[in-house]
Amino acid sequence: MSKLFSINGLDVLKGFLVAAGTVIITGIYTSLQSGALPNVAILEQLGTAGLSAGIAYLLKNFFTNSTGQIAAAESSASSDSTSAGK
Numbered sequence: 633m634s635k636l637f638s639i640n641g642l643d644v645l646k647g648f649l650v651a652a653g654t655v656i657i658t659g660i661y662t663s664l665q666s667g668a669l670p671n672v673a674i675l676e677q678l679g680t681a682g683l684s685a686g687i688a689y690l691l692k693n694f695f696t697n698s699t700g701q702i703a704a705a706e707s708s709a710s711s712d713s714t715s716a717g718k
Contacts, residue, residue: 636697636706643693651686655679 634640655678662670662678670678697706 633696633698633700634693636704637694639690639694643690647686647689647693650689651682654685655682
């Protein structure tokens with residue numbers, strides 16, 4: 633996990649996976665409900681939903697510290713253990 637107010641490469645990868653998963657699951661659901669494949673307008677909506685989900689995930693990680701607490705300062709123990717391993 634990244635530190636508070638930072639995002640690392642793994643966060644970006646997970647954000648991309650959340651976005652892709654949102655598009656795939658919502659696309660399947662939409663297709664099953666309508667009984668047809670999505671058209672261009674639906675694909676645009678799916679892309680917007682996926683992008684929104686990915687951005688929301690990245691924002692959550694940006695405001696979460698390395699122990700998973702939202703908007704909480706890094707504890708000195710986690711800072712010391714991360715710097716000791718470098």
